[in-house]
Amino acid sequence: MSQFPAPERRVLSLHTTLGTDPVELKYVTLYYPVSSSKDGLTLVFTHGIAGHKEQYDPTITRLLSHDQTRATIKDIWVLDFPNHGQTALLNRPVLDARKASGKGACTTADFALYLRAFLSSPWLNTSSVVGIPHSGSCTLWILALASTNPCPTPFALVMIEPTLMFPSLSPTDPRSIHGAANVRGCLAKRDRWENMEALVKWLVGGKGVWRKWDERVLSTYVQHGFEEVNESESDGKSYVTPTLRKDEESPLYACLSHTVEPEALGRACRAVEEAGRGVHVVWAEFEQFISKAAREEILDAAENRVVSQRIIKGAGHLIPQEKPDGLGEALIEILDEIMHGVGKRKAKM
Numbered sequence: 090m091s092q093f094p095a096p097e098r099r100v101l102s103l104h105t106t107l108g109t110d111p112v113e114l115k116y117v118t119l120y121y122p123v124s125s126s127k128d129g130l131t132l133v134f135t136h137g138i139a140g141h142k143e144q145y146d147p148t149i150t151r152l153l154s155h156d157q158t159r160a161t162i163k164d165i166w167v168l169d170f171p172n173h174g175q176t177a178l179l180n181r182p183v184l185d186a187r188k189a190s191g192k193g194a195c196t197t198a199d200f201a202l203y204l205r206a207f208l209s210s211p212w213l214n215t216s217s218v219v220g221i222p223h224s225g226s227c228t229l230w231i232l233a234l235a236s237t238n239p240c241p242t243p244f245a246l247v248m249i250e251p252t253l254m255f256p257s258l259s260p261t262d263p264r265s266i267h268g269a270a271n272v273r274g275c276l277a278k279r280d281r282w283e284n285m286e287a288l289v290k291w292l293v294g295g296k297g298v299w300r301k302w303d304e305r306v307l308s309t310y311v312q313h314g315f316e317e318v319n320e321s322e323s324d325g326k327s328y329v330t331p332t333l334r335k336d337e338e339s340p341l342y343a344c345l346s347h348t349v350e351p352e353a354l355g356r357a358c359r360a361v362e363e364a365g366r367g368v369h370v371v372w373a374e375f376e377q378f379i380s381k382a383a384r385e386e387i388l389d390a391a392e393n394r395v396v397s398q399r400i401i402k403g404a405g406h407l408i409p410q411e412k413p414d415g416l417g418e419a420l421i422e423i424l425d426e427i428m429h430g431v432g433k434r435k436a437k438m
Contacts, residue, residue: 093153096121096167100179105206107183107199108192114171114203115179118142121165123153129163130244130424131216135204136409137224137252138341139333141174142167143309144409151417158421161428163216168207170200170226174313177332184337194337197225197346201232205240208233217365218243219427221420223409227251228347234360235353244365245427247420250373250406253387254348263380264344271342275335282329288315302410310410351390358394366427367396371408371419378406397426 096119103114119142123129134145145167153159169176172184172195188194204226208218220243222230227248233240254264282288289311292299299307314333320326331338340346358368368391372384379387388395399419404412 093159094122096149096165101212103203103206103210105199105203107187107195110187110192112183114183115176116171116203116207117169117174117176117179119165119167121149121153121167123159123162123164126160126163129161129217130427131163131213131218132165133208133213133218133220133243134165134167135220135222135226135229136168136170136173137222137226137407139173139314139331139338140223140409141310141313141332142169143174143313144306145413146309147303147305147413148409148417148420151414152420152424154417155421158424161424166207166212168204171195171203172337173333175332178316188336194334194340197228197341198232200226201229201236204229205233205236208240208243213241219424220246221249222246222251223249224252224406225341225347227253228349231349231354231357234357235349239360242360242364244361245367245369246361247369247371247423249371249408249416250379251370251387252347252378253354253390254344255351255386255390256348258344258348262383263376263378264347264383267378268342268344268347272339275339275342278335280330280335285311285315285317285329288329298405298407298410301405302407303413306410306413354387354390355392355394358391362394366430368394369397369423369426370395370399371416371423372398372400373404373406373408374400374402375405397423399423 099118099120101116101118103116105112105114136142136144149165171180184194220230230246231253234242252264258265282291292307314331315329316332317327317329320328361368401408401412401415401419404415408416
């Protein structure tokens with residue numbers, strides 16, 4: 090197996106809007122220049138709520154370890170959203186100034202505009218883009234694609250555990266129940282530790298979702314999802330806190346933040362189908378967040394245009410964090426189908 094490239098850390102700027110205000114935001118990306126193939130695919134990974142770009146490191150390593158798959162990829166971009174991961178550190182002055190003026194935190198609609206600005210940027214001008222979003226970031230792709238002023242349509246879209254919701258959502262639906270619990274729980278959760286060692290001990294020794302994570306993903310989370318803040322310059326005291334502030338994270342779990350019209354999902358799926366190789370979906374084995382009924386609802390709204398479906402064995406909703414190698418293997422299969430145009434409307438469950 091030939092050696093594949095290490096990612097380049099790139100800091101770029103995007104002209105977009107927050108609310109109705111035009112702003113220039115920074116974003117930190119990981120960029121993999123995989124091959125010189127002009128006909129190769131450009132993969133664009135986006136993370137879920139409270140995630141960060143480095144969570145995909147083990148998945149991408151597994152993906153690129155497959156020689157035949159690597160030969161079909163031109164390059165890979167992995168994005169942070171504006172107030173997530175290390176990108177949040179660069180945008181913190183803008184974000185805090187908005188909150189101080191009463192304008193609130195970033196919404197999923199803001200994230201969708203940010204994504205649209207990236208997809209419309211010169212870096213992707215001649216690319217055959219395959220979007221690979223997880224969880225809440227699937228909403229952003231659908232909002233961007235179904236907009237009255239849509240972004241360039243990707244060649245294919247691979248949605249991992251999409252938390253798409255519709256206006257008719259029942260309050261007894263697991264997405265409603267877990268969404269409301271996450272809104273409340275986020276504000277109540279601990280967000281300050283005396284040092285990184287104390288943080289790691291709390292994450293590993295607690296009862297939270299982190300105990301199920303792959304060790305490599307947990308390591309990147311500690312490294313890139315938190316920062317050390319000086320509490321007082323006079324005495325040198327500091328503490329560790331998430332780069333995504335919990336008052337910014339909490340509203341992103343609200344059901345309305347991920348509610349789209351069924352027609353919008355259908356329109357987005359039609360556009361991707363017409364542009365290339367359609368929409369693929371990856372589900373978790375354990376229905377922690379998206380029930381079988383919810384899956385059927387999403388597939389129906391997608392007008393049954395989903396090309397293929399896969400289930401990652403042993404995974405809950407946080408597939409990239411829990412089963413990164415299994416996700417990498419699934420993506421190898423999907424990219425092979427995309428490149429060869431097979432599997433039209435095929436369901437592999």
